[in-house]
Amino acid sequence: xxxxxxxPRKQSSxxxxxxxxxxxxSSSSSNNxxxxxxxxxxxxxxNGKNSTNKNDEVKDExxxxxxxxxxxxxxxxISPKEEDIENDNELTLSQIKSNIDKSIQIEKxxxxxxxxxxxxxxxxxxxxxxxxxxxxxxxxxWQTLEHNGVLFPPxxxxxxxxxxxxxxxxxxxxxxQAEEVAGFFGAMINTxxxxxxxxxANFFKDFxxxxxxxxxxxxxxxxxxxxxxxCNFQPIFDYYEQKKEEKRQLSRTEKKALKEEKELLExxxxxxxxxxxxxxxxxxxxxxxxxxxxxxxxxxxxxxxRRVYPEDIILNLGKNATVPNPPAGHQWGEIxxxxxxxxxxxxxxxxxxxxxxxxxxxxSSLKGISDYKKFEKARELKNHIEKIRQDYRxxxxxxxxxxxxxxxxxxxxxxxxxxxxxxxxxxxxxxVGCCSLRYEHITLTPPNNVTFDFLGKDSxxxxxxxxxxxQVFKSxxxxxxxxxxxGDQLFDxxxxxxxxxxxxxxxxxxxxxxxxxxxxxKTMQDQLDGxxxxxxxxxxxxxxxxxxxxxxxxxxxxxQRSVGKNHETSVQKATDKIEQIIWxxxxxxxxxxxxxPKLKKTEGKMFEDIEDLxxxxxxxxxxxxxxxxxxxxxxxxxNDNEKRKEKNEELLPESQLEEWLDKVNKxxxxxxxxxxxxxxxxxxxxxxxxxEDKLRDxxxxxxxxxxxxxxxxxxxxxxxxxxxGTSKINYIDPRLSVVFCKRYNVPIEKVFTxxxxxxxxxxxxxxxxxxxx
DNA sequence: GAGATGACTTAGAAGACTCCAT
DNA sequence: ATGGAGTCTTCTAAGTCATCTC
Numbered sequence: 001x002x003x004x005x006x007x008p009r010k011q012s013s014x015x016x017x018x019x020x021x022x023x024x025x026s027s028s029s030s031n032n033x034x035x036x037x038x039x040x041x042x043x044x045x046x047n048g049k050n051s052t053n054k055n056d057e058v059k060d061e062x063x064x065x066x067x068x069x070x071x072x073x074x075x076x077x078i079s080p081k082e083e084d085i086e087n088d089n090e091l092t093l094s095q096i097k098s099n100i101d102k103s104i105q106i107e108k109x110x111x112x113x114x115x116x117x118x119x120x121x122x123x124x125x126x127x128x129x130x131x132x133x134x135x136x137x138x139x140x141x142w143q144t145l146e147h148n149g150v151l152f153p154p155x156x157x158x159x160x161x162x163x164x165x166x167x168x169x170x171x172x173x174x175x176x177q178a179e180e181v182a183g184f185f186g187a188m189i190n191t192x193x194x195x196x197x198x199x200x201a202n203f204f205k206d207f208x209x210x211x212x213x214x215x216x217x218x219x220x221x222x223x224x225x226x227x228x229x230x231c232n233f234q235p236i237f238d239y240y241e242q243k244k245e246e247k248r249q250l251s252r253t254e255k256k257a258l259k260e261e262k263e264l265l266e267x268x269x270x271x272x273x274x275x276x277x278x279x280x281x282x283x284x285x286x287x288x289x290x291x292x293x294x295x296x297x298x299x300x301x302x303x304x305x306r307r308v309y310p311e312d313i314i315l316n317l318g319k320n321a322t323v324p325n326p327p328a329g330h331q332w333g334e335i336x337x338x339x340x341x342x343x344x345x346x347x348x349x350x351x352x353x354x355x356x357x358x359x360x361x362x363x364s365s366l367k368g369i370s371d372y373k374k375f376e377k378a379r380e381l382k383n384h385i386e387k388i389r390q391d392y393r394x395x396x397x398x399x400x401x402x403x404x405x406x407x408x409x410x411x412x413x414x415x416x417x418x419x420x421x422x423x424x425x426x427x428x429x430x431x432v433g434c435c436s437l438r439y440e441h442i443t444l445t446p447p448n449n450v451t452f453d454f455l456g457k458d459s460x461x462x463x464x465x466x467x468x469x470x471q472v473f474k475s476x477x478x479x480x481x482x483x484x485x486x487g488d489q490l491f492d493x494x495x496x497x498x499x500x501x502x503x504x505x506x507x508x509x510x511x512x513x514x515x516x517x518x519x520x521x522k523t524m525q526d527q528l529d530g531x532x533x534x535x536x537x538x539x540x541x542x543x544x545x546x547x548x549x550x551x552x553x554x555x556x557x558x559x560q561r562s563v564g565k566n567h568e569t570s571v572q573k574a575t576d577k578i579e580q581i582i583w584x585x586x587x588x589x590x591x592x593x594x595x596x597p598k599l600k601k602t603e604g605k606m607f608e609d610i611e612d613l614x615x616x617x618x619x620x621x622x623x624x625x626x627x628x629x630x631x632x633x634x635x636x637x638x639n640d641n642e643k644r645k646e647k648n649e650e651l652l653p654e655s656q657l658e659e660w661l662d663k664v665n666k667x668x669x670x671x672x673x674x675x676x677x678x679x680x681x682x683x684x685x686x687x688x689x690x691x692e693d694k695l696r697d698x699x700x701x702x703x704x705x706x707x708x709x710x711x712x713x714x715x716x717x718x719x720x721x722x723x724x725g726t727s728k729i730n731y732i733d734p735r736l737s738v739v740f741c742k743r744y745n746v747p748i749e750k751v752f753t754x755x756x757x758x759x760x761x762x763x764x765x766x767x768x769x770x771x772x773x
Numbered sequence: 774g775a776g777a778t779g780a781c782t783t784a785g786a787a788g789a790c791t792c793c794a795t
Numbered sequence: 796a797t798g799g800a801g802t803c804t805t806c807t808a809a810g811t812c813a814t815c816t817c
Binding site for chain 1: 774775778779780781782783784785786795
């Protein structure tokens with residue numbers, strides 16, 4: 001996985017940006033000279049009054065749900081089975097309202113197939129630009145909140161009678177509840193999870209419990225299931241695979257119809273009204289029951305995650321909001337009116353007894369405001385980082401172990417972007433962060449080399465060989481001194497809350513995670529600053545540079561992704577393809593010379609690469625190209641005939657295939673003849689390309705293609721293990737990307753997907769060209 | 774002050790969709 | 796038109812951290 005890298009970060013580069021400030025810092029960033037005139041900057045008033053009343057005047061579209069006039073009509077949406085806890089098919093007023101919204105939206109979308117995103121944008125943001133308002137810092141998150149509750153997963157559908165679990169070579173009929181759990185496992189027997197013994201054991205334990213609850217096996221009557229190894233899930237697996245295949249085989253229109261049906265069902269849950277404004281809900285779907293897929297060596301992986309019922313759910317609504325109807329025959333667990341929190345609904349899951357929340361979408365004002373505050377806090381750290389670093393360098397010499405641990409921990413968090421590292425329970429995967437690092441996680445090699453090797457969040461390996469400050473090295477040695485041994489805490493005097501308390505002495509609100517945001521965005525800014533980007537460069541090249549900067553940040557934060565199974569093949573393919581284009585280019589250059597031999601003298605430079613391919617290489621390419629074409633025609637022959645068969649048409653004769661293959665082979669012979677004649681092209685070929693201009697044009701195009709393909713290949717290889725998305729979404733101040741795009745005339749769509757453009761609308765619309773992190 | 778609880782952000786995997794070569 | 800690779804979105808696990816409780 002991770003590759004050993006020595007990557008000591010330069011501390012000195014900070015200096016320029018963090019000249020010491022003497023003024024008192026009362027509000028977040030207004031003391032930064034470089035952004036005094038920046039519109040976003042007037043926010044975060046500490047005691048400001050709520051600004052929400054400005055929307056008293058609501059547009060028609062924005063009438064709060066509860067205030068809609070009653071209408072008698074009931075609309076059928078879908079027909080869930082009676083006993084389902086699917087959502088009521090009797091629509092509430094608000095649902096009706098939402099459906100109206102929906103139909104408007106559908107109309108809009110269908111009217112403008114060529115400019116879909118624009119329409120959606122208009123629809124989504126009933127245009128509350130919070131970033132143009134003064135923000136208030138109080139604990140109240142909202143005044144009114146209305147929504148339609150949550151969407152439940154469909155009820156379990158029993159397997160057909162013939163599809164059964166096989167136990168001890170006998171088909172077994174299970175009660176529906178147990179069958180469902182067996183189905184969870186059966187559907188995934190081809191995954192890595194299902195091969196993990198811990199997963200299997202946890203699944204099987206919970207399966208047996210459910211089976212017992214449900215009264216045991218139905219048929220054969222006295223059969224007792226006791227051994228996992230005697231279970232054969234293949235028929236269940238095959239059944240679900242077949243279902244998937246059937247779905248895949250649906251026609252375009254059928255798929256579309258299904259999708260529309262699904263959307264209609266979801267429509268009323270997608271939006272809510274916050275202070276009377278329409279906002280998107282994020283995860284309005286209740287998590288379906290399943291087997292828990294823990295990451296890494298999770299002791300509970302495979303455990304049954306039980307179905308959530310309306311009775312389990314707490315809805316959070318405004319006091320005057322209409323309570324959405326629970327599914328027929330059910331009640332909500334609780335209705336709460338807590339306006340100090342951002343969640344719309346929550347429930348307790350059964351594996352850890354922790355809460356799951358339904359929240360606003362990333363493009364909502366509340367999330368946007370939090371995001372904005374996060375980055376402003378990170379920027380505020382600019383004003384303190386100098387002092388913090390100075391302090392921890394001093395304290396590295398402290399005689400007091402506690403102080404020394406604080407200093408080293410802060411150093412590691414600052415320089416290597418470690419997470420805080422809270423304590424973890426027995427029933428969780430063994431992963432660590434800074435404060436929870438143990439003896440065995442670092443190896444010290446004099447004079448001052450440190451190897452980190454531990455599993456971090458999500459059990460992602462953190463492996464780095466680095467050079468550290470001499471005093472840090474000494475301190476770490478001290479923290480590892482006997483009687484400490486493997487398994488012992490390195491920072492035995494620390495935990496995140498102690499560390500954070502210490503950090504807050506420097507800056508209110510400063511915690512360990514702020515360093516990650518700060519250093520990530522700072523790195524991005526420095527990277528972009530350090531690049532030589534020219535306005536007239538092709539956009540694609542500029543994007544590549546942007547991605548290179550993004551990649552540095554991702555590496556800093558250790559954001560990884562698993563290398564795809566066919567990564568290697570795909571790299572090989574790309575390499576082969578580039579070779580083929582080079583070969584073509586050379587052939588065309590030869591043709592050009594053949595047409596006009598004088599060019600060798602007048603434009604010698606152009607023909608320098610004409611000998612780049614050895615004969616052996618060329619032969620290899622010819623073979624490959626031939627092979628590829630032969631395959632292609634064979635496939636075409638099969639495909640064509642299959643289609644003809646379906647349509648009851650006459651099949652293509654074998655001779656047709658032979659004719660095609662013959663053509664390919666003849667072409668191959670021509671290539672080889674060329675090769676044997678030292679690259680002299682056939683008369684036939686020369687006739688086709690008789691014009692010098694056209695040849696030059698072709699050659700130019702080949703060259704462009706080679707450049708592009710090489711760039712792409714490089715990007716692909718560099719990115720194969722690094723995940724750029726996480727840092728772009730969470731760590732890099734979006735204003736950096738916006739300013740980059742503006743300055744270098746790159747369309748914002750090239751760096752932010754639609755979702756990100758929505759999420760970062762505040763940055764896209766609210767930043768001026770000279771903004772700096 | 775330690776531990777539990779609750780609420781929020783951050784994370785990679787998986788699934789859905791798109792686009793390009795054929 | 797098709798199908799596969801690559802991109803984007805969704806899902807939900809796994810962190811952080813503030814606050815509450817004793």
